[in-house]
Amino acid sequence: xxxxxxxxxxxxxxxxxxxxxxxxxxxxxxxxxxxxxxxxxxxxxxxxxxxxxxxxxxxxxxxxxxxxxxxxxxxxxxxxxxxxxxxxxxxxxxxxxxxxxxxxxxxxxxxxxxxxxxxxxxxxxxxxxxxxxxxxxxxxxxxxxxxxxxxxxxxxxxxxxxxxxxxxxxxxxxxxxxxxxxxxxxxxxxxxxxxxxxxxxxxxxxxxxxxxxxxxxxxxxxxxxxxxxxxxxxxxxxxxxxxxxxxxxxxxxxxxxxxxxxxxxxxxxxxxxxxxxxxxxxxxxxxxxxxxxxxxxxxxxxxxxxxxxxxxxxxxxxxxxxxxxxxxxxxxxxxxxxxxxxxxxxxxxxxxxxxxxxxxxxxxxxxxxxxxxxxxxxxxxxxxxxxxxxxxxxxxxxxxxxxxxxxxxxxxxxxxxxxxxxxxxxxxxxxxxxxxxxxxxxxxxxxxxxxxxxxxxxxxxx
Amino acid sequence: xxxxxxxxxxxxxxxxxxxxxxxxxxxxxxxxxxxxxxxxxxxxxxxxxxxxxxxxxxxxxxxxxxxxxxxxxxxxxxxxxxxxxxxxxxxxxxxxxxxxxxxxxxxxxxxxxxxxxxxxxxxxxxxxxxxxxxxxxxxxxxxxxxxxxxxxxxxxxxxxxxxxxxx
Numbered sequence: 001x002x003x004x005x006x007x008x009x010x011x012x013x014x015x016x017x018x019x020x021x022x023x024x025x026x027x028x029x030x031x032x033x034x035x036x037x038x039x040x041x042x043x044x045x046x047x048x049x050x051x052x053x054x055x056x057x058x059x060x061x062x063x064x065x066x067x068x069x070x071x072x073x074x075x076x077x078x079x080x081x082x083x084x085x086x087x088x089x090x091x092x093x094x095x096x097x098x099x100x101x102x103x104x105x106x107x108x109x110x111x112x113x114x115x116x117x118x119x120x121x122x123x124x125x126x127x128x129x130x131x132x133x134x135x136x137x138x139x140x141x142x143x144x145x146x147x148x149x150x151x152x153x154x155x156x157x158x159x160x161x162x163x164x165x166x167x168x169x170x171x172x173x174x175x176x177x178x179x180x181x182x183x184x185x186x187x188x189x190x191x192x193x194x195x196x197x198x199x200x201x202x203x204x205x206x207x208x209x210x211x212x213x214x215x216x217x218x219x220x221x222x223x224x225x226x227x228x229x230x231x232x233x234x235x236x237x238x239x240x241x242x243x244x245x246x247x248x249x250x251x252x253x254x255x256x257x258x259x260x261x262x263x264x265x266x267x268x269x270x271x272x273x274x275x276x277x278x279x280x281x282x283x284x285x286x287x288x289x290x291x292x293x294x295x296x297x298x299x300x301x302x303x304x305x306x307x308x309x310x311x312x313x314x315x316x317x318x319x320x321x322x323x324x325x326x327x328x329x330x331x332x333x334x335x336x337x338x339x340x341x342x343x344x345x346x347x348x349x350x351x352x353x354x355x356x357x358x359x360x361x362x363x364x365x366x367x368x369x370x371x372x373x374x375x376x377x378x379x380x381x382x383x384x385x386x387x388x389x390x391x392x393x394x395x396x397x398x399x400x401x402x403x404x405x406x407x408x409x410x411x412x413x414x415x416x417x418x419x420x421x422x423x424x425x426x427x428x429x430x431x432x433x434x435x436x437x438x439x440x441x442x443x444x445x446x447x448x449x450x451x452x453x454x455x456x457x458x459x460x461x462x
Numbered sequence: 463x464x465x466x467x468x469x470x471x472x473x474x475x476x477x478x479x480x481x482x483x484x485x486x487x488x489x490x491x492x493x494x495x496x497x498x499x500x501x502x503x504x505x506x507x508x509x510x511x512x513x514x515x516x517x518x519x520x521x522x523x524x525x526x527x528x529x530x531x532x533x534x535x536x537x538x539x540x541x542x543x544x545x546x547x548x549x550x551x552x553x554x555x556x557x558x559x560x561x562x563x564x565x566x567x568x569x570x571x572x573x574x575x576x577x578x579x580x581x582x583x584x585x586x587x588x589x590x591x592x593x594x595x596x597x598x599x600x601x602x603x604x605x606x607x608x609x610x611x612x613x614x615x616x617x618x619x620x621x622x623x624x625x626x627x628x629x
């Protein structure tokens with residue numbers, strides 16, 4: 001409960017900070033402090049040190065897994081603000097309000113990591129996405145940003161409508177918003193009746209959740225929105241928000257996958273393969289690095305969907321590790337991208353000569369995204385695929401995933417090639433020494449997790 | 463057939479007919495007007511279920527506020543036939559296929575749902591929708607979502623100000 005309450009309060013605090021001070025760097029500083037407080041509050045809640053507890057009437061359920069996942073998300077947000085705070089200030093005139101909206105998004109993610117009912121799921125998703133529509137359109141003078149915002153809003157509300165329809169059907173079957181359904185009583189012939197309302201409802205919920213995490217074939221909004229939004233906010237919504245969406249997806253269908261019978265695996269396999277295929281193949285043909293990252297985030301979503309495919313302990317560890325690896329690497333690489341003025345591949349030409357530190361960090365992040373050993377991304381992908389093998393899943397789906405992982409190396413390394421092996425004079429914004437230190441620390445963290453993934457996973461058990 | 467049943471069928475037919483007309487009207491303004499008819503018919507259903515509060519809220523919020531905003535937006539956008547985006551035949555084809563699949567699922571759902579057989583709507587006698595009971599449930603069992611939705615409205619308000627203010 002701590003994280004939900006504190007993030008809402010911190011959002012209001014951020015709005016007031018905009019009244020008190022005009023200095024934007026001061027506002028960023030307040031945001032960092034507020035995130036530290038939020039993280040401390042959430043950790044205190046995890047270990048029961050001082051937690052606000054309210055009778056939630058079983059609408060929220062605080063598990064160790066959820067609270068730890070939330071800590072990861074808050075930490076990712078903290079790293080995001082530390083790295084890209086200066087870029088948030090530059091987007092528009094309302095830095096304080098952008099931070100307020102970011103805190104409201106964190107309130108939504110805190111709900112999504114602890115929901116125990118479809119009503120709270122709906123509220124969490126809405127609190128998470130509505131501020132995002134605004135952040136997407138924050139660059140008001142830019143036509144592309146406006147278009148992305150409107151597109152995201154319309155498509156997002158449409159998928160919310162589908163979700164509500166699903167919730168209505170499930171409510172009609174169960175008579176409550178509970179996640180678990182009471183066990184069906186066998187009828188006179190000894191057959192357990194299939195509840196058609198439940199099946200229909202959960203299929204609709206599946207569709208809308210696929211939309212929210214941008215899994216194919218519901219991914220069409222992703223490239224336009226991620227490309228049109230201000231680059232900093234793309235970093236925020238392609239990592240923290242997406243990871244929270246995956247957590248909700250996992251919790252929702254962990255309880256109900258058996259309900260859909262064997263067709264569940266078929267449906268999910270189709271979505272996973274389609275997501276991997278469309279994400280990876282389309283990313284290969286992109287000219288702009290930002291758009292390539294949008295497609296690569298679809299491809300990464302395909303890997304995260306493997307956690308839904310299995311549901312064993314390994315998959316749980318896998319989704320934790322994947323969230324960490326993906327958030328760190330993507331936030332880090334976007335922080336580099338913000339500094340480069342030309343977002344096409346050619347814009348990176350000769351970056352290694354001009355900014356060796358930036359280029360080195362970018363290499364680490366890209367290798368992690370591609371899943372090269374000794375970076376966090378390798379173990380993330382490894383755990384996911386190992387979970388499939390362990391659960392006795394079909395081997396060919398693992399092979400397909402490996403092939404697509406190999407394809408992804410091509411487009412990630414295209415950036416590295418541009419930075420190191422092509423000569424050019426990249427236009428780079430001013431890079432402060434504090435920023436350099438921070439980005440090197442993040443890239444070292446990515447390597448550290450790649451060598452010892454237990455530094456992330458052990459916290460789950462203590 | 464008693465009065466309640468006649469009313470029920472009348473309202474249902476009205477709701478479905480208006481909903482279909484929303485889709486088939488060429489002019490967006492007409493679509494919105496038909497949508498208002500749908501909301502009125504559904505409010506009638508709420509009254510039949512003895513949920514007066516819900517019926518009135520539905521009218522005030524949807525038919526009153528939201529639809530008027532809709533009309534304003536449509537009139538301000540000044541849509542005409544030329545401005546309609548081009549539709550490709552394969553898009554229509556895909557739409558028909560996926561929409562048809564969904565229709566089959568929904569029809570089989572209603573037809574085979576064991577939850578629905580032998581059950582009747584609490585016409586005229588249910589008291590769940592009365593304002594007193596609604597308030598009691600809202601402020602006891604569902605007080606948490608009620609409070610949390612304030613964050614949602616706050617963020618929407620902040621967003622409206624951020625987007626609407628002049629730079």
